[in-house]
Amino acid sequence: MIQKLGFAADERLLIINADDFGITKGTNEAIVDLFEKKAITSTSIMMPCPDSNEAMEISNCRGIKNMGIHLTLTSGEQHPYRPVFQNRNLNSLITEEGNFHIDATLLERNAADDEVRVEIEAQIQSAIVHGIDPTHLDSHGGSIMGLFTGRDFLEITFDLCEKYRLPFNLPTRIVEQPFFNMDQLRRFKKRISSAKERSILLIDDIVSLPYCINPTATYSEMKKGLTERLKNLKPGITQLTIHPAKITEQLIALTTCYAERELEYLLLNDIEIKQVIINEQITLISWTDIRDIQRSI
Secondary structure, three states: OHHHHOOOOOOEEEEEEEEEEOOOHHHHHHHHHHHHOOOOOEEEEOOOOOOHHHHHHHHHHHOOOOEEEEEOOOOOOOOOOOOOOOOOOOHHHEOOOOOEOOOHHHHHHHOOHHHHHHHHHHHHHHHHHOOOOOOOEEEHHHOOOOOOOOOOOHHHHHHHHHHHOOOEOOOHHHHHOOOOOHHHHHHHHHHHHHHHHOOOOOOOEEEEOOOOOOOOOOHHHHHHHHHHHHHOOOOEEEEEEEOOOOOOHHHHHHOOOHHHHHHHHHHHOOHHHHHHHHHOOOEEEOHHHHHHHHOOO
């Protein structure tokens, strides 16, 4: 796919994608700031989050267009999320209180396929109604990927990729990861083959920094880790996944891992990190570039 973008097979292309747009106001501020400083190339929005409307309003005002949908079917540990689809109860997806389950295992075991389809399409449609032309689809917390019981919702998602002519964030090198068991690897290979048969474009790899570890890494440790990951990028298209945010009371109430989010925000603004990308001759692209090819097929 890299050659469809006009690059040689041995070149290294990087999407810097900020996940969780809309999760808090401080996250929105950080992501908009990174866009305006050209420190990121893409983002993905969580439509069930209370501050997603603000995120879209700001994006429309500031001309931010590189936005995918971070398909969300689970609640956060400290904050419940409700389905975007409200025309009827999606009983297989929610608790008695009407919220998504926190435990993705419960989702995988109980979710009805038709209700998964209705909800994730509602998230796509809601963004479009708010003036967003989505660049791609991906999965928040692995809730679509079948990481917990082996029951995934990828074929349903691929149906919507075809309908809206969008690529999906499933890296083909996921089958090289040593921490997946044989059943998981077999299933990912099958899904990757299915995406290719449907002409749904995929990227090659994903890299990220360790998240929510104890004790929290220092800035210098995270900077060293990010520098190593950038220098060790393989040929092809890689996404660097980050979760930048400004620390606010809202974020602290949401997650105990707020410090890493602020450190990632600061790292992407670090001039030395930007210089590593230049020195390594890494070319920055966005999901918009891939979506435009997807829509030309």
